[in-house]
Amino acid sequence: MRVAVVDDDRDMVRSLCDILELHGWETLTSYDGEAAVALSDSEDVDLFLMDVRMPRMNGVNAWNAIYSHHPEARSVLMTAYAPPEALALAKGHGVVRILRKPVVIPELLAALESARQETV
């Protein structure tokens, strides 16, 4: 299973990738929404772990764009605040879970695990 980690904070992306690799995930990186959309077209990605607040294109818009082309893909969104409407919006749009930042690693791993089961 390949997971793309998308965040504008490079240290965050790097540390998340290292953690996911420790748990057997294959990782790809991207640093903004547009790059993530491009990545979804050029690479075969099963899961997107995406920050919501990002320059150029935010995580929600980027995910909508990706999902319209790749309805089999799933995502886990990360945000400092989780407004209810964001959750409502994500319902039925391939968003498996929305995580509050700072991300608690067991929660992250659990979310990714359930996403993996959805895509199988």
Next chain:
Amino acid sequence: MIDRVSLRWRIPGIIALILIGAVVSLSILAYGAARRSAIDAAQDRLNNAANRIAVTAGTGVNALLKTANDVASDPAVIEALRHTGRPMTEGARAALLRVRTDSTTPLKVALLDTLGRPVEGVTPELAPEGPVERLAPVDSPSILPFRAVNGTLEYIIAAPVRDSGRVIGQVVQFRRVTRVTTSLRLISDLIGDSALLLIGNADGTAITELNDTLRPPVIRDSSRARQARLSNSSGSAAIPGTPWAWYVEYPESIILRPLRTLSWQSVVLGMGVLVLAVIAGALLSRGVTESLANLTTTAEWIAGGDLTRRPAGVRRRDEIGRLARSFSTMADSVRDSRDQLERRIEERTGDLQNAVTQLRDAQDELVRKEKLATIGQLASSVGHELRNPLGVMSNAAYIIERSMATTPQKAHEYLKVLNAQIRLSERIVADLLDSARNPSPQRRRVEVKSLLTEQLERVTVPSNVRVDLAIDPGLPHVNVDPDQVGQILVNLFTNATQAMDEQPGVLSVSARNGDWRVRIQVRDTGPGVPEDLSDKIFEPLFTTKARGIGLGLSVSKSLAMANSGSLSVANHPDGGAVFTLDLPVGDLP
């Protein structure tokens, strides 16, 4: 004041002028009329007197004529003329001497024949003044007009001598005018001692005065007579049976004396009336002008704001009283209006104060809410910012824990990451603290070059960004707090680096000598600052970055100003933003 004085005296002045005019013109008219009537009356009286004495004189003259006729009828006289050439008889001489009366003695008595020749034999007693001139014969006893002879007045009485009805000669008496005591006394009794009695011919010639009884009568020539008539009133009366007339003259000065006295009394009286009129006028006009002055003063008081003042004289029944009453009414209504206005102003002021209070409360409420909002925004901003490094640190700690035994290399790497994230967090917290309190700068002389290089070392510049440092040689020291200016510089360097967004670029830092300033410019090759945001980027909590709480530039600007410097931003024509920091030089001349 001038108006009041002039009005005060103008009215009596006008009254005085009118009175003077009236008195003078009336006086002139009255004097003329009185003078005419006085003179006319005098004329009448004088004529009357002249007539009275003329009658008396006529009686005397008739007596003289009768005597002359008696003499002419004497047989001895007739006889003497019948035989001309013979010496006069004694009888005839005696008859001729009868013409001599008690009072008046003729100068000469003569007997003339028809040719006017005197009969011889007239004794010197009869003709003391020498020979007798010839005279034309007369038809009846006559008195001839006066003649002036050697300064005296002479007249002739002639009576024809008839013989059987035929005129054969005449008896002539030459007489001189002397005293007329009786007539004078009569005149004096009639019209007083000042009257002049004159006698002369009725045609106005040979007039003489008769008053001076001591001197012989003096003939008046015609011019003197005219002159005398100018200053004297005169009356005249023909003496019956003679060609003579009485003239009675009276000096006008005496006739007009009572009139003149009256005139003077009138003038004195007139002056008295005038003075009284002026005083009365002054009093009257003072009554008016004082009321007007009182009104004026009251008006001035009212104009000055004392609305309680009222004019005097409201009880008067005249126009001034009316004026004072209407003035009083006006002042009342002005006062009422003002009071009403003041009440309204007070009401409105109260309303306004209430409104202001409410507004202030609302404003306070707003400010409080704004503050809360700002605090909320700041808290949210800072919290959000801190979450990232905390998340990374948390991740790093997880990785270090997991990889310490197996891959110590990785653990070591993540310790560095941990360190960097801790420094980032510190900066966020430092910015927040700096914005909350802005300590007063500890200024001293600082070398610009070392300041720049020290701060550049503190910043992590990506390897694809070239640093271009250009410092003018011989640059003066600056007078600043090195820590605060260092913080500004780190901010500017960090911003520039972030603006280039990990793209290859150049960070240009220059320092040049200006006008008592050292100008430090920091330029990047990033996208630059949008024009409409060049002022806004210095406002607190404003940021264009996805990350950052928007306090860095705001704090930097405050610090620059606290150090008597300035901080501004512009876009470079070749692209990228240029931040300009001006600092005061420390080497004062």
